[in-house]
């Protein structure tokens with residue numbers, strides 16, 4: 001804990017990865033644990049972890065990167081946070097994020113802009129950019145992010161750490177501030193595949209408090225990694241839609257080299273198709289914004305956070321609290337979300353998107369008839385410059401092309417660092433995607449490639 005606090009002090013002025021640091025509390029806890037001695041039943045005993053500020057932490061401010069929750073102190077822990085605590089982890093900090101997890105660069109945070117540890121003029125990715133930057137810079141040994149449309153995998157790829165988005169339902173969403181409820185999943189990020197496996201072990205499993213969490217046994221992820229020493233017999237599918245037009249050549253080269261290595265280690269490489277990928281951005285942004293507009297209705301100035309005390313009428317209080325509390329991107333999404341759900345437009349937009357979503361899931365199911373794991377880049381580009389595209393939301397949405405289909409299909413995926421881009425010298429992440437509950441397979445494949 002002391003080492004991490006020192007590291008925070010040294011790096012945080014340049015990184016701005018954190019929204020709060022629980023220095024005193026973490027040190028106190030560490031001292032108490034030291035006094036008692038190691039507890040073998042707790043696999044994360046004494047491990048300092050950071051949490052994306054979307055996760056509710058008992059007694060610790062949870063802002064979700066938004067002014068509207070600036071002073072929100074939850075009175076309970078998210079189930080995933082409880083899981084980490086039970087495993088012995090020490091919560092050392094809350095990490096910066098795009099407001100309500102809406103963004104791909106962490107520039108939409110209401111509080112600060114996080115920098116990429118590899119080059120502080122570049123973004124760390126998003127929306128879990130604070131988490132990715134923090135664990136990469138050694139401010140903690142592991143972290144949790146959330147992935148609604150790539151927000152674990154893309155920042156992991158931009159910062160060069162490992163990030164895993166579990167199967168929808170694998171990890172309880174209880175206590176995670178909702179963005180797109182049918183897409184959101186909490187997942188681990190760390191500096192190695194084994195670290196990520198250990199974190200996932202602590203947070204995976206059924207939770208009666210989340211009706212969408214699934215009651216299937218949780219395998220021993222570390223054992224799966226240890227058991228695999230080569231990739232013989234593994235069929236890796238390369239979707240032609242992920243390896244073609246729009247992909248930066250340096251990203252393609254680094255990912256291609258990793259796939260070649262997999263082939264050398266015995267994997268069979270097979271071409272596959274995900275033909276509905278071309279609809280991914282349109283479909284995702286309709287579904288995500290629709291769900292966001294509904295989820296964010298609860299922030300009305302009455303129950304949580306910021307309230308405009310000067311408004312004369314109740315309706316004005318709602319309006320002005322929300323106008324002051326929410327940033328531009330969140331307001332844009334609430335408006336678009338309510339639009340696609342409104343009478344007269346619902347059939348044309350929301351219903352159509354829901355239908356296309358089903359087809360996209362079918363694409364994956366068909367592809368997994370021919371392969372065990374799919375591989376492709378996590379992002380078409382490496383980290384871009386801070387401010388470079390922040391005023392062009394559509395351009396930023398288009399950058400999500402390789403990550404969002406997986407959320408629409410509810411499947412697991414991870415990003416594994418595979419080197420630096422030849423031109424930018426910034427990290428490149430290879431995505432490994434799998435069928436439902438294939439986290440052990442993904443982790444063990446990544447463990448061999450790491």
Ligand code: GLN
Pocket residue numbers: 101102103104126127146147148149150151152179288400
């Ligand atoms: N870029 C996506 C969005 O803005 C990522 C969201 C996420 O995964 N939280 O919606």
